[in-house]
Amino acid sequence: MAGPDLFVDPPRFRPxxxxxxxxxxxxxxxxxxxxxxxxxxxxxxxxxxxxxxxPADCWGSNPLPHPAIKTYEGLLTDTSSKRFTGYLGxxxxxxxxxxxxxxxxxxxxxxxxxxxxxAIYTLYLAPAVSGxxxxxxxxxxxxxxxxxxxxxAGLGVIWMSRASAVAGAAFGAISRDKDTGVLYTxxxxxxxxSGAIDDDDIYYSGATTVRxxxxxxxxxxxxTHNEAMALAERSYIVEFDCLRPxxxxxxxP
Numbered sequence: 001m002a003g004p005d006l007f008v009d010p011p012r013f014r015p016x017x018x019x020x021x022x023x024x025x026x027x028x029x030x031x032x033x034x035x036x037x038x039x040x041x042x043x044x045x046x047x048x049x050x051x052x053x054x055p056a057d058c059w060g061s062n063p064l065p066h067p068a069i070k071t072y073e074g075l076l077t078d079t080s081s082k083r084f085t086g087y088l089g090x091x092x093x094x095x096x097x098x099x100x101x102x103x104x105x106x107x108x109x110x111x112x113x114x115x116x117x118x119a120i121y122t123l124y125l126a127p128a129v130s131g132x133x134x135x136x137x138x139x140x141x142x143x144x145x146x147x148x149x150x151x152x153a154g155l156g157v158i159w160m161s162r163a164s165a166v167a168g169a170a171f172g173a174i175s176r177d178k179d180t181g182v183l184y185t186x187x188x189x190x191x192x193x194s195g196a197i198d199d200d201d202i203y204y205s206g207a208t209t210v211r212x213x214x215x216x217x218x219x220x221x222x223x224t225h226n227e228a229m230a231l232a233e234r235s236y237i238v239e240f241d242c243l244r245p246x247x248x249x250x251x252x253p
Contacts, residue, residue, distance in 0.1 A: 013110060017181030018165065020113045023157055023190045024208040034213040037083055040237045044076035047153035048242035080211075080237045081123045086115045087233035094221065097228035101217050104232035108215060112234070116210055118196035120238055124245045125159055125203045131246035137164060140202040140248045141173045145185045148204040152243040158191045159203035159245065165193035200250050206243035212236045 015021070050073070053065060088108040090100040131147050134140040141158070148156035160168070165183055168174040174191060176183050183191040197203075213235040220229045 015110075016114070018162065018176070018183055018191075018193045020117050020192055020194070020210070022180050022182040023192050024210050026210045026212065029211050029213050032214075034083065034211065034237060035085075035216070035235050037237070039082055040080040040211060040239060042078060042239070044078050045241060048076050048078075049073050078239075078242075080239045083235050083237050084119050084123070085233055085235045086112070086119075087231055089229060089231045091227060091229045094226050094228050097219070097221065097230075100228055100230035101219050101232070104217060104230045105215055108232045108234060114194070114196060116236055116238070117192065117194040119236065120159075120208075121194070121196045121198065124205075124238070124240075125197060125247070126199075128203055128245040128247040131204065131248050133249040133251050135251055137167050137200070137202075137250060138171045138173045140250050141168050141185060144202045144204040144248045145187050145189050147246065147248070148189060148206075148243070149187070151246075152206045152241075154207055154241065156189055156243065157205050157208050158185060158189050159197060159205065160191065160193055161197040161200065162193045162195050164197075164200060164202065165191065202248045202250070203245045204243075204248070205245040206241035209239040209241070210236060211239065 020026075053067075055067060055070060086108070088104050088111060090104045090107070092100065132143055134143050141160075144158050148158065165174055169176070169183075172186075174183055174185060183193055185191065192208075215232050215234050218231045221227075222229070
């Protein structure tokens with residue numbers, strides 16, 4: 001006859017690679033206002049302005065195409081999408097209720113980046129304006145790399161599904177840093193590969209920042225049903241430098 005079940009520690013959790021971590025800047029908000037803010041606004045970095053060819057001067061003509069007169073830009077401003085909030089809850093009997101709040105915090109921390117990637121796909125990638133189309137995955141990755149360099153002055157970001165990343169790597173279009181686990185194109189543009197991206201298209205954007213609030217925890221005891229509940233939740237705002245995501249669609253030839 002078998003004895004009681006053996007109670008052991010759970011399998012060791014290993015953080016995932018290839019996603020948002022290491023590509024986006026993740027900033028903890030210290031203002032205390034993110035939880036009541038509708039969105040974030042900022043004065044754009046100077047590289048968001050356009051550099052033009054100088055019109056001809058008294059010493060001769062300019063061989064490059066140029067405007068008739070010099071034009072100027074004011075201080076550009078940009079705005080994030082709406083703030084969004086995620087949570088993770090734990091519910092069980094009263095005997096271990098002192099552990100539930102920490103379990104909720106730990107669970108939120110483990111799932112956080114994947115949750116944010118899903119929100120970015122829903123809010124920014126799926127509705128992104130078109131940046132063109134290509135007939136193959138490798139051509140789409142190349143087109144996105146070309147476009148992000150043409151439209152953004154700094155180191156941009158390319159976004160794709162994890163299945164697309166595997167296929168792109170098989171064709172030699174993507175490599176992985178062995179130390180950090182970050183994926184890159186052959187030109188060095190970082191890639192966010194996420195299971196939350198639910199299509200085969202390739203996306204590109206300017207550098208990405210995720211601003212997050214404090215983890216807010218709540219615990220409730222239901223004496224009637226001998227249950228305890230703990231909740232951990234956090235608010236987030238996603239910001240793109242200069243260039244919001246655009247889509248390179250893959251069409252069947």
